[in-house]
Amino acid sequence: GQSLEQPSEVTAVEGAIVQINCTYQTSGFYGLSWYQQHDGGAPTFLSYNGLDGLEETGRFSSFLSRSDSYGYLLLQELQMKDSASYFCLLYNQGGKLIFGQGTELSVKP
Amino acid sequence: DVKVTQSSRYLVKRTGEKVFLECVQDMDHENMFWYRQDPGLGLRLIYFSYDVKMKEKGDIPEGYSVSREKKERFSLILESASTNQTSMYLCASTPGRRGPYNEQFFGPGTRLTVL
Numbered sequence: 001g002q003s004l005e006q007p008s009e010v011t012a013v014e015g016a017i018v019q020i021n022c023t024y025q026t027s028g029f030y031g032l033s034w035y036q037q038h039d040g041g042a043p044t045f046l047s048y049n050g051l052d053g054l055e056e057t058g059r060f061s062s063f064l065s066r067s068d069s070y071g072y073l074l075l076q077e078l079q080m081k082d083s084a085s086y087f088c089l090l091y092n093q094g095g096k097l098i099f100g101q102g103t104e105l106s107v108k109p
Numbered sequence: 110d111v112k113v114t115q116s117s118r119y120l121v122k123r124t125g126e127k128v129f130l131e132c133v134q135d136m137d138h139e140n141m142f143w144y145r146q147d148p149g150l151g152l153r154l155i156y157f158s159y160d161v162k163m164k165e166k167g168d169i170p171e172g173y174s175v176s177r178e179k180k181e182r183f184s185l186i187l188e189s190a191s192t193n194q195t196s197m198y199l200c201a202s203t204p205g206r207r208g209p210y211n212e213q214f215f216g217p218g219t220r221l222t223v224l
Contacts, residue, residue, distance in 0.1 A: 008149075033212070042113075042199070042215040043152075087151060089213075097142075101151040 004088055004100035011106045016078050020103045022088035023070040029092040032064050032071045037102070038084045046073065046086075075105075083107045112136070113216035115200055121222045128187040130219050132200030140203045141183035142213070143167075143175060145196040152199065158183055190223045197221075 005023045012018040022032065031050035035043040047055050049064035049071060064071040075082055087102040116131040132141065142157040144167075154167030156175040164175050172194060176184045183202075187194055200216040 035213075040218075042217045043213075044215070045212040048212070097154055099151045099153070101149060 004090055004098055006086075006088060006100040006103045008101070009104045009106070011108060012078055013108050014078055014080060017074065017076050018078060018105065020073045020075075020086050020105070021070060022072065022100050024090055024098070025069065026090065026092050026098065028094075029090050031091055032062075033089040033091075034060075034062050034073045035087050035089060036084050037087070043087070078107050080107050080109065113200055113202055113214050115198075115216040115219050117219050118217060119220050119222075121224065122187075122190050123224055124191060126187075126190050126223075128190050128221065128223075130185040130187075130198055130200075130221070132183045132185070132202075132216055133181055134183075134200075134202040134214070135181065136202070136204070136214070137180065138202035138204045138214070139180070140205070141177065142201045142203075143173075143183065143185045144199045144201065145169070145194075146199055146218070147196050155185065190221075192223050195221060195223045 003025050031048055033048045034046040036046050037043040046060055047062035049055050049062050052064050052066055054063045059076045061074040083106055085102045085104050088100040090098045113134045122128050140159050143155045144152045146152050153169050155173050156167050158164045158177040161180050174186045198219045201213040203213050
């Protein structure tokens with residue numbers, strides 16, 4: 001089958017670095033995206049990896065390794081406003097969208 | 110900025126009612142999607158459309174239908190609402206012809222309660 005696995009919850013303190021992993025079981029896909037969703041809000045796009053390696057966008061980076069079947073979102077210099085749900089999204093070559101169940105990040109002072 | 114709007118933020122309906130959820134995007138995007146989001150299950154695709162009058166079933170189309178008469182508008186219809194359709198419904202759009210999708214632009218969501 002095709003699935004994406006993420007941890008359900010992660011807790012970190014302000015100023016720290018946190019990594020949210022997304023492991024997948026699928027063959028043949030175009031890329032992996034990450035979205036942020038604050039409670040009650042619309043998901044917003046953070047990052048996309050079409051190729052293996054690291055993509056950096058300010059405090060947020062995303063990484064993909066096709067050989068290891070996983071990707072991750074890295075959040076640096078954590079701020080309280082980063083408390084939100086983060087989910088990964090994979091686009092397979094059949095045109096199917098596969099979502100992770102989301103990781104609830106809590107940033108503590 | 111791309112703007113995706115949904116007709117209601119909160120909606121309460123009774124079992125058996127016909128329910129219309131509307132989504133409008135203002136960036137001339139070809140592709141539009143309807144999802145539902147439930148705790149612990151993530152987003153699940155109900156239907157999507159890659160052109161006017163075109164529609165394709167997603168992962169959970171049962172109990173739903175859609176309509177896309179104009180490029181900017183994508184409607185989700187619950188023919189006879191049931192309590193298990195109580196959920197958050199999210200609309201999204203992306204540019205480009207059918208193919209791999211990059212950034213999805215989401216609407217604010219409609220929280221539907223069916224009593």
